[in-house]
Amino acid sequence: MEEMIQFFREKQKQQGKEARYDTRCPFCSVQCSMTLTEEKLVATSRFKAIPNKQDPTSEGRLCIKGVHAHQHTVHRERIRQPLVKTGGAFVETSWEVALGLIAERFKRLQKSYGQDAVGVFGGGSLTNEEAYLLGKFARLALGTRYIDYNGRYCMSSAAAAANLTFGVDRGLTNELREVEDAECIVLAGTNLAECQPTLMPYLRRAKKNGAFIIVLDPRETGTTKIANLHLKPKPGTDGAIAAGMLKVLIEEELIDRTFIEARTNGFEQVESELQEIALAELALAAGVPEEQIREAAIRFGEAQTGMIFTARGVEQQATGTADVRQFLHILLATGKIGRYACGYGAVTGQGNGQGGREHGQKADQLPGYRSIESPEDRAYIASVWNVEEKDIPRKGVSAFELFQKIDQQDVRGMFIMGSNPVLSSPHENLVKRALSRLDVLVVVDMFISETAEYADIILPTTSYLEDEGTMTNFEGRVVHRPGSKPPFGKAKHDWQILCELAEALDRSHGFQFSSPEEIFNELCLASKGGKADYSGLSYEKIKGEGVLWPCPTKEHEGTGRLFEDRFYTEDGRAQFGSVHCPVDSENDEYPILLTTGRVLTQYLSGTQTRRSDALLFKEPEPFVLLHPETASSYQIQDEDWVMVRSPYGEAKLKARQSEGIREDTVFVPFHWAGSVSINHVVAPELDPTSRMPAFKRTKVKLKKIIEEKGESWYSGQKNDRQESENTDDILDPVHSGGVAKNR
Ligand SMILES: Nc1nc2c(c(=O)[nH]1)N[C@H]1C(S)=C(S)[C@@H](COP(=O)(O)OP(=O)(O)OC[C@H]3O[C@@H](n4cnc5c(=O)[nH]c(N)nc54)[C@H](O)[C@@H]3O)O[C@H]1N2
Ligand SMILES: Nc1nc2c(c(=O)[nH]1)N[C@H]1C(S)=C(S)[C@@H](COP(=O)(O)OP(=O)(O)OC[C@H]3O[C@@H](n4cnc5c(=O)[nH]c(N)nc54)[C@H](O)[C@@H]3O)O[C@H]1N2
Ligand code: SF4
Ligand SMILES: [Mo]
Numbered sequence: 248m249e250e251m252i253q254f255f256r257e258k259q260k261q262q263g264k265e266a267r268y269d270t271r272c273p274f275c276s277v278q279c280s281m282t283l284t285e286e287k288l289v290a291t292s293r294f295k296a297i298p299n300k301q302d303p304t305s306e307g308r309l310c311i312k313g314v315h316a317h318q319h320t321v322h323r324e325r326i327r328q329p330l331v332k333t334g335g336a337f338v339e340t341s342w343e344v345a346l347g348l349i350a351e352r353f354k355r356l357q358k359s360y361g362q363d364a365v366g367v368f369g370g371g372s373l374t375n376e377e378a379y380l381l382g383k384f385a386r387l388a389l390g391t392r393y394i395d396y397n398g399r400y401c402m403s404s405a406a407a408a409a410n411l412t413f414g415v416d417r418g419l420t421n422e423l424r425e426v427e428d429a430e431c432i433v434l435a436g437t438n439l440a441e442c443q444p445t446l447m448p449y450l451r452r453a454k455k456n457g458a459f460i461i462v463l464d465p466r467e468t469g470t471t472k473i474a475n476l477h478l479k480p481k482p483g484t485d486g487a488i489a490a491g492m493l494k495v496l497i498e499e500e501l502i503d504r505t506f507i508e509a510r511t512n513g514f515e516q517v518e519s520e521l522q523e524i525a526l527a528e529l530a531l532a533a534g535v536p537e538e539q540i541r542e543a544a545i546r547f548g549e550a551q552t553g554m555i556f557t558a559r560g561v562e563q564q565a566t567g568t569a570d571v572r573q574f575l576h577i578l579l580a581t582g583k584i585g586r587y588a589c590g591y592g593a594v595t596g597q598g599n600g601q602g603g604r605e606h607g608q609k610a611d612q613l614p615g616y617r618s619i620e621s622p623e624d625r626a627y628i629a630s631v632w633n634v635e636e637k638d639i640p641r642k643g644v645s646a647f648e649l650f651q652k653i654d655q656q657d658v659r660g661m662f663i664m665g666s667n668p669v670l671s672s673p674h675e676n677l678v679k680r681a682l683s684r685l686d687v688l689v690v691v692d693m694f695i696s697e698t699a700e701y702a703d704i705i706l707p708t709t710s711y712l713e714d715e716g717t718m719t720n721f722e723g724r725v726v727h728r729p730g731s732k733p734p735f736g737k738a739k740h741d742w743q744i745l746c747e748l749a750e751a752l753d754r755s756h757g758f759q760f761s762s763p764e765e766i767f768n769e770l771c772l773a774s775k776g777g778k779a780d781y782s783g784l785s786y787e788k789i790k791g792e793g794v795l796w797p798c799p800t801k802e803h804e805g806t807g808r809l810f811e812d813r814f815y816t817e818d819g820r821a822q823f824g825s826v827h828c829p830v831d832s833e834n835d836e837y838p839i840l841l842t843t844g845r846v847l848t849q850y851l852s853g854t855q856t857r858r859s860d861a862l863l864f865k866e867p868e869p870f871v872l873l874h875p876e877t878a879s880s881y882q883i884q885d886e887d888w889v890m891v892r893s894p895y896g897e898a899k900l901k902a903r904q905s906e907g908i909r910e911d912t913v914f915v916p917f918h919w920a921g922s923v924s925i926n927h928v929v930a931p932e933l934d935p936t937s938r939m940p941a942f943k944r945t946k947v948k949l950k951k952i953i954e955e956k957g958e959s960w961y962s963g964q965k966n967d968r969q970e971s972e973n974t975d976d977i978l979d980p981v982h983s984g985g986v987a988k989n990r
Contacts (some may be wrong), residue, residue: 261287269299272313273372273711274850276418276595276721277445278306278728279313283712292321303792304423304720310444311848311862318859321737325693326707327736337695337705342737342747345704349662350704350751351573353389353685356660359803362640365687366393366649366658369608370665371401371597374716374728376766379614379773380758381664382607387632387757388749393639393658396608397666399646401600403937404513404567404653405557405593411568411936412575412590412822414777415814416616417723417796420590420599421554422807426586427452430550433543434462435485435574436560436943437594440469441847443721447473458547463488464560465842466872466914467907477815479909481534482842485561486608486827489573491529491537492544493580494521501548508962510814517576518827521983524819534909548581551587557842559596563942565932569827575653579821585810595721602719605779606770609650611642614770615777624777631773632757645938647672647931654681663690664708664741669697670852670920673940674931676896691744693735696854709736716763717789719796722803725784726793737813742766745898777797778815837946839877841891842911843925844943849918856918869923870903872914873949878904881951888952891915893945896927897951913949917942 266285271278280299285292296314300307311744319325320744329345330337356364362681367385369378378396385394402418409416411634426432426449440447451472452641454460463485480488497518507514530537547553555574564570575591580962583589595601595753605613615626629636644652650668652658661682682688682701690699691706700706708714715730734740739747742763748759760766764786773781776799781800813819848865850856857863870891883889887902891913899922900915908914915925932941 252928255289264290265289266732267780268712268731269729270712271598271718271726272309272316273598273855274312274316275443276597276600277305277443278598278718278720278726279309279445281309281313283317301514301792301935304722304724305445306448308448309858311865312850312856313445315859315861318861319693320693322858324679324695325735326695326705326800327738328707330658330695330705330738331624344737345706346748346751349687349689349704349748353660354752354940356686357389360659362390362659364391365389365391365660365662366407366566366643366653367391367601367668368646368649368661368663368668369394369396369889371396371398371442371600372667373603373741374599374714374718374763375602375606375691375725375770376716376763377664377745378424378603378608379606379758379770380742380766382612382614383632384745384749384759386607386639387634388745388752388754389662390640392640392643393610393652394608394643395610396603397646397668397671398597398600398604398608398936399920400563400671400940400942401559401596402562402593402604404562404564404934406604407568407937408571408575409593410593411824412572412579413810414817415809416593416604417809418595419592419722419780420584421588422795423589423722425590425808426450426554427456429458429552429554430588431459431547431553432461433547433553433555433574434470434474434642435489435555435557436463437556437558438464438468438470438633438844439594440472442558442596442845443594444720444847451656459550461543461546461889465909465912466905469847471907476539476546478535478539478543481831481909482840482912483564483566483941484533484829484831485530486570486573486829487532488535488543488565488961489538489570489577490521490524490826490828491526491533491540492547493517493573493577494526494529495525495544496548496577496580497521499548499970501545502580503582503861505649507580510585511579511823512818514580517823517826519711523914524826524828528827532831534911547577552756553581554588554590554592556594557594557688560842563595563939564944565934565941566827566829567934567939567941568830568936569824572824573827576823579823584821585808585812587808590808599718601721602717602725605719606629606774610644613639613775615781616779622802626746627776628773630940631769634757645933647933647940648938650678650681653685658685659685660687661685661689663688663698667692667696667698667852667854669701670917670924670926672956673926673942674895675924675926691741692854693738694854694858696852706744707736709734709738709740710746713738717767718740720793722795724793724795725781725789725791729787766988834946837893837913837948839949841915841925841928841945841949842912842917842943843917843929846916849916851916851918853920869900869916869919869925870899871900871949872903872905872908874910875904875906876906876910877913878889878902881949883949888954890926890952891928891947892926892950893947895930898923898927900925913947
């Protein structure tokens with residue numbers, strides 16, 4: 248009682264006071280900046296988000312998620328103190344005890360099973376400083392080769408395709424404002440209207456200026472509304488459409504042979520391969536009319552300027568890298584790259600999806616987009632880190648393969664920072680089983696996420712309002728995010744946690760930082776001479792508008808448009824790959840194609856946005872979107888419960904009908920946990936080059952769930968943990984090489 252009175256007295260004293268936080272929305276890659284005001288009331292606070300009109304990317308806009316982003320940061324379920332699992336329940340403990348325990352248990356594991364027995368998993372919400380430090384922590388403090396991150400699930404096929412074709416991967420090759428002057432714009436597998444809503448005005452202005460907009464998506468979305476032409480491919484077949492477009496462009500002589508000659512390699516092979524394939528064959532594979540492919544090609548070819556954007560619809564496929572390359576071929580063949588209003592955009596997803604993939608969280612990477620297998624790169628980073636080259640481990644495995652390693656007990660301890668892989672990985676049952684087999688799991692999060700539930704120790708981290716650092720946005724613009732709100736409870740910043748844990752592991756050398764700025768300065772040095780060169784940047788320089796990388800010297804102003812004179816390959820020329828045409832096999836047992844994605848008001852695994860009342864209210868639960876013809880063939884009506892099943896697992900969802908989706912395809916958003924989580928169903932098939940999972944295409948079957956006497960006949964409601972123990976038959980295909988059998 249005394250405490251209560253004291254609490255309210257404190258509150259009353261603060262009442263009416265206003266705090267202001269300059270910040271950036273923690274969610275998507277636009278990184279919209281704003282000022283958040285907090286007016287303290289007796290029992291609560293009133294917040295108001297004011298967008299920053301000077302922001303060169305968002306131009307002073309915020310979407311609904313940005314407006315309500317603060318809600319999760321003050322949620323009652325936020326973790327205030329380190330938690331240790333004791334007798335099956337989480338108990339609060341001190342930082343000293345928690346860090347000591349982690350160090351002792353990791354060291355013991357490494358002593359018994361070798362350095363690589365402990366793995367690390369990061370995320371694209373971490374700041375550049377934290378992503379950099381996490382990579383360094385894995386390699387030096389833990390000395391393990393096993394580190395990867397959720398960006399592998401996100402853009403790795405686009406990154407691989409851009410690296411192979413252009414020699415570098417910066418999401419957008421131009422400044423965003425050039426989009427307005429592009430005469431033809433292809434949006435393939437991107438739903439900007441819901442996923443980067445504040446960028447839509449760029450497209451609207453382009454359209455007003457006369458642009459012809461082509462959208463590829465198996466369903467109608469907010470984005471297809473602005474399309475002049477909407478092609479609806481079967482999931483996983485965009486490569487066939489792009490290859491078909493190039494075939495038409497060649498036949499109609501709408502290609503730029505001078506550019507091809509002067510700036511590229513390998514076109515002859517593509518040209519001759521395309522001669523062997525009929526347009527009708529490609530159209531059939533994609534399930535779209537030949538005429539639409541022809542029109543798309545001619546529109547793009549006849550336009551003086553043009554840009555192509557791809558996002559997860561194209562990339563999250565078993566052949567995502569090859570599919571993206573087909574689109575890049577179009578840019579190269581028409582010479583629409585490296586000049587004004589001509590270029591490519593891999594629509595970056597996460598807040599720091601771009602920076603997160605440049606500074607060493609990836610299994611095969613060192614900072615500055617360097618390669619961990621290159622002797623020169625290793626030697627340079629060793630010199631910056633002040634260690635011997637041989638002390639840097641070699642490359643590890645990709646994100647999903649890391650969970651397979653855990654499942655096989657090759658990895659026995661894990662440190663997860665900034666991801667909720669239980670909900671966001673394919674084959675959820677395998678991931679859960681793997682995590683429950685770990686000897687030690689440490690999760691750093693703001694909440695007890697579905698992944699943190701499996702943890703032995705949870706460390707509380709600070710939110711975007713509290714944690715200062717830099718992010719690299721959609722454009723490749725490095726921007727600063729202040730973090731002026733005091734930490735919540737006893738939470739610490741991710742970078743502090745890494746430094747303190749390194750010390751507890753007796754490896755504090757190289758981890759004695761006292762501010763994010765110090766880490767940034769080291770990151771810039773480490774990136775010097777690398778492809779993502781930040782070495783000319785400083786906090787002072789990027790505060791305000793930010794700077795587009797590469798920025799190799801203090802005098803350099805950053806790079807708006809890439810590839811004006813040369814590509815980043817060794818000979819400076821862009822490289823054509825080979826033609827890729829996906830072939831579809833019929834599967835009577837699993838006749839429907841499942842694709843997955845997002846809704847406007849939820850973000851990724853929903854840990855944050857499901858804890859925002861304003862956002863949850865708009866879309867409280869997921870759904871399975873299906874065509875009325877498909878629905879009627881299963882006697883399904885709106886709001887009926889439907890079981891979606893693959894050989895890997897099942898999810899139970901409410902039906903929602905739409906005339907706008909293909910009849911052979913259903914769409915499910917993935918932001919919710921439990922029996923509605925669609926990643927129970929998604930197959931663990933990986934692209935051979937990028938090792939990115941095929942979240943956008945799984946063959947499934949549907950069943951209407953009939954409720955009888957209050958019981959449903961379908962036994963799909965077991966508790967999740969039981970399920971993960973009882974599905975060995977379902978799990979087997981993964982052990983035999985990770986290739987799904989149902990495609
Ligand atoms: N509201 C919201 N915004 C977000 C996020 C979020 O969770 N919520 N996440 C952020 C992140 S990390 C990312 S990666 C981005 C993702 O941004 P997007 O890639 O735009 O989002 P998705 O909904 O995953 O997929 C885009 C579209 O691809 C379509 N699609 C499915 N299969 C195919 C296919 O085979 N071919 C084609 N052409 N299209 C297909 C889907 O119907 C969907 O409309 O969004 C970012 N912004
Ligand atoms: N079926 C299907 N699955 C998908 C996709 C799909 O389209 N379909 N998309 C994939 C894509 S593109 C992505 S990017 C992944 C992402 O999936 P996840 O990696 O699971 O991403 P989040 O949900 O953002 O998880 C971040 C977790 O870290 C916490 N967190 C947030 N910020 C911080 C921070 O600064 N520090 C720390 N320590 N923790 C933080 C959050 O509370 C949350 O629990 O999902 C993938 N999974
Ligand atoms: S979710 Fe993306 S578009 Fe919306 S406010 Fe946040 S950063 Fe901006
Ligand atoms: Mo993503």
